[in-house]
Amino acid sequence: MQKPSNLLPEGFHDALPPYAEAASRLERDVLDTLASHGYARVTPPLAEYEDGLTERMQGGSRSDLIRLVDPISQRTLALRPDMTMQIGRIAATSMADRPRPLRLSYSGQVLKLRSGQLQPERSRLQIGAELIGADSVVAASEIVSVAIEALERAGVSGITVDFTMPDLIDILAAGPLPLPQAQIAEVRGELDMKDAGGLNAMGATGYLPLIEATGPFDDAMAKLRAFDGDGLLGSRLDGVAEIAASIRGKAELTLDPTERHGFEYQNWFGFTLYAESFIGALGRGGSYEIAQADGETEAAVGFSLYPDPLINAGFGAKTSExxxxxxxxxxxxxxxxxxxxxxxxxxxxxxxxxxxxxxxxxxxxxxxxxx
Incomplete structure (x- = not known):
């Protein structure tokens, strides 16, 4: 009899005591926080038909899909790399007739084809909440506040909320700082890297002030308003400032208006959650649109937490005799x-x-x- 292999695929691992129990407790604490704000839990399947899943995906997530052939239907299935688009599908189909705004929460494992150096795991826990039917300042403020409260319930302190404006470059490129369509992605890349030399070399010098409009929220917002001399961004800046004001004192506030990593499908507003002693983001959120069956779209705002670093650090553990x-x-x-x-x-x-x-x-x- 051939000896079985005890090796696991790269990027996968067993959750052992006490971490497995800590993960369940932390997950329960976060979900209880969401439920206390009226977010009802849904549980989508791990796999869906690839074509249906990819229709709702944007950005680089499609390259993260693990695919397999369903032996029953002979159609290609895909394992979810993210749960947000599944919540959108549920809202647009099974719960299309439910009153809006619709508040939904979820939790489950997501699987990625590849891993990165900072996040070597290809399987990780995702917990989140989506507020569907509104993306107003009030709705966005609720989402950010609930996300902070969920992290606090999990025992996290020293939280920082970093705001961004995902479609900012598109607005500027179509208006006061025109760019060829092919160059927009390049400008985004240089701004992500804060590469002033790269922008100069491309002749996109009008975007240079955006590099300086980054950092502590109040200073960065003042620089961004100064940059927006003709007031094109006025309502958006006012909206982000109002959201920030609603959580002032609950977290440190920063602004990086051109940050795009992880915000491929968000539109006017996005945010990233950090905490002291942790490298990398613990979660992200923002406003986006859900495609409807009739071709229309529905506004939504939400967030996702990725608590594996918290679990590995001992959060959720409980000592009992x-x-x-x-x-x-x-x-x-x-x-x-x-x-x-x-x-x-x-x-x-x-x-x-x-x-x-x-x-x-x-x-x-x-x-x-x-x-």
Missing amino acids: QIFLPLGHDRNAAAKLRATGWRTVAALSEKDQAQTLGCSHILNGDQPEPL
């Missing part, structure tokens, strides 16, 4: 201990030892006794 139950122990006493939060580990033979099994106490009669 574990008591060893000898052979012939008092079962009623053990049940009462479990009801008050104790974990019990029952002996299966005389060989079982309390300390070996990780217990801090032993049941002596009907009372726990420290080891």
